[in-house]
Amino acid sequence: MLRAVKAKNARSKRALEAREPKEIEDARTTVFVRGTHTGEVLNGAMKELMALKRPHAISFSKKNTIRPFEDASSLEFWANKNDASMFVVGQSTKKRPNGLTLVRMFDGKVLDMCEVGVDNFISMNDFKTPKAAPGHKPMMHFASELFDTHPRLIQLKSLLMDLFNGEVIDQIHLTGLEHVISVTLAPTPESLNSTAAFAEDDTKSLPKVHIRGYTLKLLASGVRTPRVELVPMGPSLDLVLRRHQAADPEVWKLAMRRPKLKKQDVEKGLGKKRKNMEVDEMGDLRGRVHVAKQDLGKLQTRKMKGLKKMPGEADGADSEDSGDGHPRKRQKAT
Numbered sequence: 001m002l003r004a005v006k007a008k009n010a011r012s013k014r015a016l017e018a019r020e021p022k023e024i025e026d027a028r029t030t031v032f033v034r035g036t037h038t039g040e041v042l043n044g045a046m047k048e049l050m051a052l053k054r055p056h057a058i059s060f061s062k063k064n065t066i067r068p069f070e071d072a073s074s075l076e077f078w079a080n081k082n083d084a085s086m087f088v089v090g091q092s093t094k095k096r097p098n099g100l101t102l103v104r105m106f107d108g109k110v111l112d113m114c115e116v117g118v119d120n121f122i123s124m125n126d127f128k129t130p131k132a133a134p135g136h137k138p139m140m141h142f143a144s145e146l147f148d149t150h151p152r153l154i155q156l157k158s159l160l161m162d163l164f165n166g167e168v169i170d171q172i173h174l175t176g177l178e179h180v181i182s183v184t185l186a187p188t189p190e191s192l193n194s195t196a197a198f199a200e201d202d203t204k205s206l207p208k209v210h211i212r213g214y215t216l217k218l219l220a221s222g223v224r225t226p227r228v229e230l231v232p233m234g235p236s237l238d239l240v241l242r243r244h245q246a247a248d249p250e251v252w253k254l255a256m257r258r259p260k261l262k263k264q265d266v267e268k269g270l271g272k273k274r275k276n277m278e279v280d281e282m283g284d285l286r287g288r289v290h291v292a293k294q295d296l297g298k299l300q301t302r303k304m305k306g307l308k309k310m311p312g313e314a315d316g317a318d319s320e321d322s323g324d325g326h327p328r329k330r331q332k333a334t
Contacts, residue, residue: 019083027056027167029084034063035091042090042098045121048235049088052164052181052213054134058082066091068101069243072110079105086163096242102159106255112247114155116239119208124234131233132179132215137166139177144185152206152241157183160211174226179233180214203241211237 007013032050034043050057066074068089075087087103098118104111124131132138140161147157164181186207214230221227247255277287 024168028086028162028165029056029058029082030086030088030163031058031060031078031082031084033060033066033078033087033089035089036063036065037092038063038090039092039098041118041121042092042100044123045098045100045118045235045237046088046090048121048124049163051124051134052138052235056166058084068103068110068113069115069245072103075103075105075110076108080108088163099242100239102156102163104159104162106251109251110245111251111255112155112159112245114152114159114244115242116156116209117242118237119240120236120238122234122236124213127232127234129231129233130215135166136176136178137169137172138164139180140164141180141182142184143182144188146185146188147183150206151246152203152244153185153209155244155246156209156241174218177216179216180230182210182212182214184210184212186210206241209239209241211235211239 007016030050030053032046034046038046050059064074066089068075068087075089078084078087085105087101087105089101089103091099091101093099096115096117099115100118101113101115103113142157144153146153148154160181160183186209188207189205213233213235215233217229217231218226219229276290277285279285
């Protein structure tokens, strides 16, 4: 159950309203935390991921004694203090070397998390190519059907989408598309491609996850749409799936619930699209009204003296059939 905090003054009320659920969420703030033991590979991987996440990234310079799967109290304290909804925790041990844990928060509590191991890492400095500007919204590409069928890979895809996804935008210029983050899988065994039941705890049979970064190069194509080429930018990561913690069904249901729109937002046309209502370029709300079928025979027209009938004149006396089913007015003889 969500906790209810009452504001004591106007300043705290504004701060609470800024943290309330929104129809269009802001970019997620991610905190990068280093554990007690981190190696050169893990430090480099976290540094590169933070560079892709900027400016919505916070780095803790000091090492911390933290174990997310055993005690998440420190994460909950940092989430409330920094208004952060995601964590990337790096910890290297003898049993699980070069471990990265992706943690997602909801209402100041841990929603779900997934641990991966960095098997191979190549820095962006090793690619002598142009780099994308920080703060640009990347394009995500997941090249495998298992990202939509296997439970472990579905969770990893959702975490990566929330990690790299920036602000929600309606339109974007072609030149604003600078880089692509491609997520692929190693060759998968036939058992995973079949429709048999998946074993969520069996991580040995799961393939490695390859994360690659590319920049876009727009070339002349002779038509209006340019020809696009991908240039390796880095970083290059090979990940191995390890432990995970799924979200509680009831909490997940609360996290996916959309907030109720205010009356002023509905009048402005925000949120869910209403039938026969739209907002024009000037920001005005316009709608179409459908009326019932009208009987035009009873419609009152403008009275004209020339259309009045003479006394004793019957209907159709001054008209005759033209042969095509339409009456034709008879001309007076001169």
